[in-house]
Amino acid sequence: xxxxxxxxxxxxxxxxxxxxxxxxxxxxxxxxxxxxxxxxxxxxxxxxxxxxxxxxxxxxxxxxxxxxxxxxxxxxxxxxxxxxxxxxxxxxxxxxxxxxxxxxxxxxxxxxxxxxxxxxxxxxxxxxxxxxxxxxxxxxxxxxxxxxxxxxxxxxxxxxxxxxxxxxxxxxxxxxxxxxxxxxxxxxxxxxxxxxxxxxxxxxxxxxxxxxxxxxxxxxxxxxxxxxxxxxxxxxxxxxxxxxxxxxxxxxxxxxxxxxxxxxxxxxxxxxxxxxxxxxxxxxxxxxxxxxxxxxxxxxxxxxxxxxxxxxxxxxxxxxxxxxxxxxxxxxxxxxxxxxxxxxxxxxxxxxxxxxxxxxxxxxxxxxxxxxxxxxxxxxxxxxxxxxxxxxxxxxxxxxxxxxxxxxxxxxxxxxxxxxxxxxxxxxxxxxxxxxxxxxxxxxxxxxxxxxxxxxxxxxxxxxxxxxxxxxxxxxxxxxxxxxxxxxxxxxxxxxx
Numbered sequence: 001x002x003x004x005x006x007x008x009x010x011x012x013x014x015x016x017x018x019x020x021x022x023x024x025x026x027x028x029x030x031x032x033x034x035x036x037x038x039x040x041x042x043x044x045x046x047x048x049x050x051x052x053x054x055x056x057x058x059x060x061x062x063x064x065x066x067x068x069x070x071x072x073x074x075x076x077x078x079x080x081x082x083x084x085x086x087x088x089x090x091x092x093x094x095x096x097x098x099x100x101x102x103x104x105x106x107x108x109x110x111x112x113x114x115x116x117x118x119x120x121x122x123x124x125x126x127x128x129x130x131x132x133x134x135x136x137x138x139x140x141x142x143x144x145x146x147x148x149x150x151x152x153x154x155x156x157x158x159x160x161x162x163x164x165x166x167x168x169x170x171x172x173x174x175x176x177x178x179x180x181x182x183x184x185x186x187x188x189x190x191x192x193x194x195x196x197x198x199x200x201x202x203x204x205x206x207x208x209x210x211x212x213x214x215x216x217x218x219x220x221x222x223x224x225x226x227x228x229x230x231x232x233x234x235x236x237x238x239x240x241x242x243x244x245x246x247x248x249x250x251x252x253x254x255x256x257x258x259x260x261x262x263x264x265x266x267x268x269x270x271x272x273x274x275x276x277x278x279x280x281x282x283x284x285x286x287x288x289x290x291x292x293x294x295x296x297x298x299x300x301x302x303x304x305x306x307x308x309x310x311x312x313x314x315x316x317x318x319x320x321x322x323x324x325x326x327x328x329x330x331x332x333x334x335x336x337x338x339x340x341x342x343x344x345x346x347x348x349x350x351x352x353x354x355x356x357x358x359x360x361x362x363x364x365x366x367x368x369x370x371x372x373x374x375x376x377x378x379x380x381x382x383x384x385x386x387x388x389x390x391x392x393x394x395x396x397x398x399x400x401x402x403x404x405x406x407x408x409x410x411x412x413x414x415x416x417x418x419x420x421x422x423x424x425x426x427x428x429x430x431x432x433x434x435x436x437x438x439x440x441x442x443x444x445x446x447x448x449x450x451x452x453x454x455x456x457x458x459x460x461x462x463x464x465x466x467x468x469x470x471x472x473x474x475x476x477x478x479x480x481x482x483x484x485x486x487x488x489x490x491x492x493x494x495x496x497x
Contacts, residue, residue: 039181062147092160202233202240225255273328330465350385360398366405387459388418396422425478436461
């Protein structure tokens with residue numbers, strides 16, 4: 001047995017609106033990306049500026065330290081700046097004479113002594129250009145800013161300052177910029193979330209209203225379209241408010257159209273009910289006079305046939321009128337006369353009646369061991385079964401097997417199925433199978449030439465209306481070789497003795 005889906009119910013509202021949540025997230029991410037870009041640009045500019053300033057300071061110190069340095073041996077007796085006091089720890093002083101680094105060259109230690117250079121350091125100093133332009137080199141004591149100047153005496157004086165202080169200052173600047181940027185990202189994330197959430201709240205209200213309206217059953221019946229965008233989100237002076245205002249105008253228009261449709265449907269139903277009620281009397285008279293003529297008037301064989309046709313058509317029209325009256329009563333929502341109905345017995349009796357009318361079909365039953373009872377109107381439930389079985393009989397060829405089953409589902413409801421192995425119902429026709437005046441005479445390919453009867457197009461519509469009036473659902477599943485109508489009804493418990 002196929003599962004019964006029924007009418008889908010909207011799921012409970014989640015704690016966030018997916019559409020506005022994604023938009024809010026994108027706005028926050030965009031703001032944070034913009035802050036990252038700005039912070040990166042400021043950091044690069046600041047770092048470059050600081051590097052230029054510190055480098056210029058080192059260059060100025062180098063030029064100052066290299067001025068007025070006497071030649072090797074100091075024949076003039078002037079003080080040698082290599083031995084000057086107040087030089088910073090790590091300062092490099094060296095002299096290159098004849099391509100060789102002098103022995104007094106070295107790094108100034110913290111105890112005012114001079115640390116000798118390594119052979120690699122000496123080779124690096126010898127390779128320096130003698131143009132007096134500062135350059136950066138890596139020595140055994142770390143990275144240095146070096147300047148080699150050729151003196152008028154023919155030797156080369158080299159002065160160097162460590163880059164450790166500069167690098168430490170730049171590292172501190174980078175760390176500060178990173179921490180400030182991260183703090184700014186956190187602050188803008190929190191503030192942006194609060195601001196954007198507040199700004200997006202009207203859009204969430206619009207989305208909620210649109211979602212609620214989309215889930216309303218607007219296709220038929222009386223619809224109370226009372227959902228509107230709140231005034232706080234419907235100010236036409238703002239961008240979002242103008243959308244909310246336009247949505248309210250649209251909902252007003254739709255509500256007016258639905259009310260007009262409902263009034264029109266009510267008038268049509270009232271007309272159908274009144275017309276059907278008025279047709280009962282003349283149809284009863286036609287049937288009565290037909291019976292009277294059959295019993296009192298001598299008629300030829302052709303006259304008897306014509307009179308029989310009049311009687312059969314009047315009976316068919318009477319059945320149509322009764323169907324229209326039943327639909328009108330169901331549309332008005334009149335309560336059914338609910339009693340305990342033994343569905344098992346009702347199915348047996350209805351199938352027996354159809355078996356007499358169509359002995360060329362194979363009729364089967366699938367019934368539980370115990371009686372199955374529901375609350376409902378016996379006459380109307382009998383009409384549901386009769387219409388489903390008649391539908392299978394009329395629109396399937398001779399030899400078709402029709403199986404009627406009754407069972408209890410896991411949730412306690414009762415399911416009645418009518419299944420046949422006929423040609424099936426085309427997929428494009430299944431969506432409107434329960435609509436009124438939808439004729440299924442040509443819907444199944446096997447019905448042509450099989451003696452199928454005409455249809456008013458109300459049988460399955462009556463089935464759906466009665467089942468819904470009993471609080472149940474009806475579902476169709478059809479494919480070539482298998483067509484199943486499944487009716488689900490609330491259970492009333494075991495039958496009373």
